[in-house]
Amino acid sequence: MSLRPNPLSTLTRVEVAIVGAGFAGIGAAIALRRAGREDFIVLERAASVGGTWRDNTYPGVACDVPSHLYGFASHPNPSWSGTFARGDEIRSYLEDVVDAEGLRGRLRLGAAMQWADWDAEHEVWRIGTATGSVVADALVLACGRLTEPSIPDVPGLETFPGPLFHSARWDHSADLTGLRVGVVGSGASAVQIVPRLARAAAHVTLVQRSPAWIVPRGGAQYTAAERERLAARPDELERLRADLYAEGEARFASRSGDAAAAARATAEALAHLETQVGDPALRAALTPDYAFGCKRVLLSDDFYPAVASDAVTLVPTALAAVEGSTLIAADGTRHEVDALVLATGFASTQQPYAELVVGEGGQRLAAHWSGGMTSFASTVVAGFPNLFVLNGPNASLGHSSSVLMIEEQAAYVARVLDGRSVAGGVLRVDPAAEHAYTGEIAAVAASTPWMTGGCRNWYVDERSGRLTLLWPGTVDAFRARLARADGSEFLPGPVPLPVPSAQSAPLEGVA
Numbered sequence: 001m002s003l004r005p006n007p008l009s010t011l012t013r014v015e016v017a018i019v020g021a022g023f024a025g026i027g028a029a030i031a032l033r034r035a036g037r038e039d040f041i042v043l044e045r046a047a048s049v050g051g052t053w054r055d056n057t058y059p060g061v062a063c064d065v066p067s068h069l070y071g072f073a074s075h076p077n078p079s080w081s082g083t084f085a086r087g088d089e090i091r092s093y094l095e096d097v098v099d100a101e102g103l104r105g106r107l108r109l110g111a112a113m114q115w116a117d118w119d120a121e122h123e124v125w126r127i128g129t130a131t132g133s134v135v136a137d138a139l140v141l142a143c144g145r146l147t148e149p150s151i152p153d154v155p156g157l158e159t160f161p162g163p164l165f166h167s168a169r170w171d172h173s174a175d176l177t178g179l180r181v182g183v184v185g186s187g188a189s190a191v192q193i194v195p196r197l198a199r200a201a202a203h204v205t206l207v208q209r210s211p212a213w214i215v216p217r218g219g220a221q222y223t224a225a226e227r228e229r230l231a232a233r234p235d236e237l238e239r240l241r242a243d244l245y246a247e248g249e250a251r252f253a254s255r256s257g258d259a260a261a262a263a264r265a266t267a268e269a270l271a272h273l274e275t276q277v278g279d280p281a282l283r284a285a286l287t288p289d290y291a292f293g294c295k296r297v298l299l300s301d302d303f304y305p306a307v308a309s310d311a312v313t314l315v316p317t318a319l320a321a322v323e324g325s326t327l328i329a330a331d332g333t334r335h336e337v338d339a340l341v342l343a344t345g346f347a348s349t350q351q352p353y354a355e356l357v358v359g360e361g362g363q364r365l366a367a368h369w370s371g372g373m374t375s376f377a378s379t380v381v382a383g384f385p386n387l388f389v390l391n392g393p394n395a396s397l398g399h400s401s402s403v404l405m406i407e408e409q410a411a412y413v414a415r416v417l418d419g420r421s422v423a424g425g426v427l428r429v430d431p432a433a434e435h436a437y438t439g440e441i442a443a444v445a446a447s448t449p450w451m452t453g454g455c456r457n458w459y460v461d462e463r464s465g466r467l468t469l470l471w472p473g474t475v476d477a478f479r480a481r482l483a484r485a486d487g488s489e490f491l492p493g494p495v496p497l498p499v500p501s502a503q504s505a506p507l508e509g510v511a
């Protein structure tokens with residue numbers, strides 16, 4: 001989709017500005033609409049919606065949560081091609097949802113939020129974008145958490161002469177057919193990429209710092225008849241989603257350290273490895289030395305066979321340096337490659353958007369989060385009035401669909417905004433509520449494999465050692481926790497001053 005002419009000329013005044021048009025931003029827009037709010041816009045820096053599913057176009061990209069759970073409850077999709085939809089299907093789905101909800105006119109594409117300041121005098125957010133300014137009563141940050149590629153700090157990487165790119169910025173102009181390709185990383189993206197590359201490239205060298213726990217993926221393509229039946233039977237579609245939801249919730253036990261469930265899941269993963277990889281030395285190199293669930297558990301039926309084939313060499317250690325086209329591993333081995341793919345994940349604990357947002361007393365969100373993200377309800381933050389963060393602090397899941405969490409958060413946003421409308425004033429989180437919520441999370445997380453499992457994972461903030469990305473419970477538990485939020489998390493505040501009109505209040509510093 002091409003970039004639309006942007007109607008944000010100088011200053012736009014809205015009740016709610018949503019930043020980001022992935023699942024979270026679109027989910028927030030749907031929730032506001034359903035709550036009867038029409039005065040909002042969605043600012044998106046890219047030229048189209050989709051977030052993760054617009055940016056990740058690598059070979060084999062697909063969801064690893066069943067498609068019928070990985071979508072909005074309000075927009076069931078009988079047309080998914082299979083159990084795990086391809087990335088391009090998910091992107092089209094989000095485009096379709098935008099159309100079905102009539103949100104096209106709310107989108108401001110190519111409008112990156114460059115800064116957002118809380119105007120204490122008028123009690124509004126002032127937001128600078130690439131194409132104009134916005135004044136909003138409330139700001140919803142839906143900027144994602146697996147959005148900014150993490151580029152490893154490897155000496156000599158810049159000397160690599162061939163195609164070199166991150167998995168989330170796949171360079172489709174680089175034809176890797178018949179080349180020797182290095183892949184750095186063995187996480188969720190790599191297990192999808194490597195089997196595809198192994199078929200097309202002359203050879204794949206997989207540099208693996210630490211292996212993942214991998215369980216069978218299963219799943220199948222839906223036949224046309226199955227899709228037609230689901231389309232004709234919304235009750236069946238709903239039942240399917242409910243079943244998948246229950247399966248997901250049941251999976252939580254094995255991921256969170258329940259001894260019996262983790263033992264069963266570990267045995268399943270080891271049996272999967274043993275069935276698919278004959279060579280004991282290779283099996284040993286692919287066997288994690290940390291607890292099941294500590295890192296995201298991956299689903300794949302074709303990764304191990306690819307790694308065990310002649311098409312792939314596994315380098316079971318970190319990448320230490322690059323010298324021209326030579327990869328030098330930490331074990332001293334050297335590997336010649338023509339192209340290099342960094343499947344090295346994302347900068348997840350320290351989000352760039354936090355650098356852009358300044359709250360009460362001139363405090364930057366990144367400074368408030370200097371010891372790792374904190375919040376109340378995983379959504380609101382002390383010192384940042386009328387601000388909501390979706391899919392940010394403690395809102396990820398290791399066992400089920402992120403969209404479920406996003407929907408709960410979006411419903412909470414709509415609910416507390418309703419409360420604000422009734423009571424007037426500004427939603428200021430009581431720091432004690434944030435402190436208590438952060439403590440609750442820490443207490444629940446303390447004995448889980450995410451904290452004690454002996455791995456380095458992206459759920460934990462490296463600065464404080466706190467679990468800051470993952471919600472350490474089931475989706476049911478998150479819903480119940482948010483239901484207990486009765487408004488007492490907000491401080492009573494003064495009545496806001498009238499906001500100057502758009503004509504009389506041009507903002508400085510914005511084109």
Ligand SMILES: Cc1cc2nc3c(=O)[nH]c(=O)nc-3n(C[C@H](O)[C@H](O)[C@H](O)COP(=O)(O)OP(=O)(O)OC[C@H]3O[C@@H](n4cnc5c(N)ncnc54)[C@H](O)[C@@H]3O)c2cc1C
Pocket residue numbers: 019020021022023024025043044045046049050051052053056061062063064065070111112113114142143144145146147189353390391400401402403
């Ligand atoms: C390869 C991959 C596979 C995944 N598979 C699954 C899966 O199977 N199941 C699952 O539950 N989760 C999965 N995830 C996690 C996935 O990120 C979430 O499920 C979900 O898509 C996140 O949606 P989001 O809207 O929060 O973030 P995003 O999709 O990242 O969207 C954020 C949007 O904000 C925009 N933005 C950021 N900063 C600014 C700014 N300053 N101004 C304007 N716009 C801005 C970005 O351009 C982007 O469009 C996967 C992630 C990846 C990377």
